[in-house]
Amino acid sequence: MATVAVVGGGVTGLVTAIGSAQAGHRVRVLERGPLPNPGSTSADQHRVVRVLRPDDVDGTVRMAEARRRWAELESLLRTEFVRPVGVVSAGTPGELERAFGTARRAGVPASAVAPGALPAVLFPGGTSGIFDPGGAVLLADRFLRAAVGWLAAHPSVTLRPGCAVTGIDDHRVVLADGAAVDADVVLVAGGPWTSELAGPPVVLYRQTMVYLRPPPHLAGWWASAPGVGRIGGDGRAWLVPPGGGAQLKISSDAVCRPVPTTTAERDGEAWAARLLAEPILAGVEGYAVVGVKDCHYAADAVTGGPVLARIRPSVWARPACGGSGFGAAPLVAREFLGAVSQVDDKECA
Numbered sequence: 351m352a353t354v355a356v357v358g359g360g361v362t363g364l365v366t367a368i369g370s371a372q373a374g375h376r377v378r379v380l381e382r383g384p385l386p387n388p389g390s391t392s393a394d395q396h397r398v399v400r401v402l403r404p405d406d407v408d409g410t411v412r413m414a415e416a417r418r419r420w421a422e423l424e425s426l427l428r429t430e431f432v433r434p435v436g437v438v439s440a441g442t443p444g445e446l447e448r449a450f451g452t453a454r455r456a457g458v459p460a461s462a463v464a465p466g467a468l469p470a471v472l473f474p475g476g477t478s479g480i481f482d483p484g485g486a487v488l489l490a491d492r493f494l495r496a497a498v499g500w501l502a503a504h505p506s507v508t509l510r511p512g513c514a515v516t517g518i519d520d521h522r523v524v525l526a527d528g529a530a531v532d533a534d535v536v537l538v539a540g541g542p543w544t545s546e547l548a549g550p551p552v553v554l555y556r557q558t559m560v561y562l563r564p565p566p567h568l569a570g571w572w573a574s575a576p577g578v579g580r581i582g583g584d585g586r587a588w589l590v591p592p593g594g595g596a597q598l599k600i601s602s603d604a605v606c607r608p609v610p611t612t613t614a615e616r617d618g619e620a621w622a623a624r625l626l627a628e629p630i631l632a633g634v635e636g637y638a639v640v641g642v643k644d645c646h647y648a649a650d651a652v653t654g655g656p657v658l659a660r661i662r663p664s665v666w667a668r669p670a671c672g673g674s675g676f677g678a679a680p681l682v683a684r685e686f687l688g689a690v691s692q693v694d695d696k697e698c699a
């Protein structure tokens with residue numbers, strides 16, 4: 351049995367804490383805010399998990415595994431937070447052919463979707479869709495609440511909300527009040543704030559999301575609609591369908607911009623107007639805007655993607671989460687747990 355310290359109570363920290371407790375380790379979760387923290391990147395009505403990663407067979411196989419873990423977590427936590435509605439991605443005939451090839455090689459299902467099958471959604475000219483039935487909407491806030499409840503009831507887990515971490519050493523986490531928490535292995539899962547504590551350089555991004563209420567005559571259609579990606583004027587927009595108490599949400603990488611800090615001056619309204627002008631929804635004027643939210647994520651400065659880095663012999667950090675960091679959290683937990691088991695084996699030897 352190892353002692354595991356997890357800094358940060360977002361999806362990465364909580365999924366890892368659950369896996370660590372299930373593996374029989376002692377776990378401390380140190381979170382500077384409340385648990386769950388509405389200020390974390392993970393806190394939102396929903397996030398999408400996609401299985402099919404066109405042109406990335408290994409990534410697709412890994413995401414199929416992450417998706418299975420989400421189903422296991424749903425049973426473990428006895429809370430419905432996975433909406434298995436699938437995800438459609440738009441693409442040109444050539445792009446879709448390659449995506450079908452990836453699906454075949456990875457052994458995951460996929461099927462063609464004609465744009466007319468999704469009449470409420472605008473497809474970019476010359477594109478149609480590929481349906482990824484393993485894709486799902488994760489009701490993020492609902493998962494976070496259930497995860498905290500499960501961890502709070504677990505005898506080998508200590509949850510410490512309101513506990514800001516100011517320093518990381520090998521086998522040691524230093525707290526704002528000067529106290530220290532010792533651990534065999536540490537995961538720094540501070541989301542976009544991780545790099546303030548540890549890890550390689552990242553670029554911080556802010557992205558604006560708009561929440562909408564569909565017109566009443568489309569409410570029934572939206573109730574079983576899939577997530578849709580690679581739409582909008584330049585194929586960089588996506589939507590998350592309403593359902594399970596969550597609202598319809600749209601966003602686009604076109605309204606994603608680098609910012610120096612998460613507290614940099616707010617400018618969401620102008621970006622929301624730009625988002626609403628994107629060709630994402632047919633008859634968008636019939637939809638009511640019910641909310642606008644800015645959210646931050648960090649990406650690796652070189653690859654633009656997510657990162658899990660070993661920064662000291664006993665310390666791992668997830669400084670860059672990318673735009674698919676929620677769905678991929680079980681993969682981070684798995685990799686981290688592999689490191690914990692190596693520490694455990696050495697101690698037993």
Ligand SMILES: Cc1cc2nc3c(=O)[nH]c(=O)nc-3n(C[C@H](O)[C@H](O)[C@H](O)COP(=O)(O)OP(=O)(O)OC[C@H]3O[C@@H](n4cnc5c(N)ncnc54)[C@H](O)[C@@H]3O)c2cc1C
Nearest residue numbers: 358360361362382390391392398515541671674675676677
């Ligand atoms: C607009 C937008 C849309 C997205 N959509 C998707 C999507 O559809 N699918 C998907 O898979 N991903 C998506 N993502 C990415 C995903 O939301 C994030 O990658 C993921 O939520 C990051 O989780 P995390 O636990 O690593 O970080 P966070 O959720 O940010 O949690 C970090 C926690 O660490 C705490 N913390 C930080 N510093 C300290 C400290 N010094 N001491 C103690 N605690 C600390 C924070 O308070 C916070 O609670 C999206 C991101 C954005 C911005």
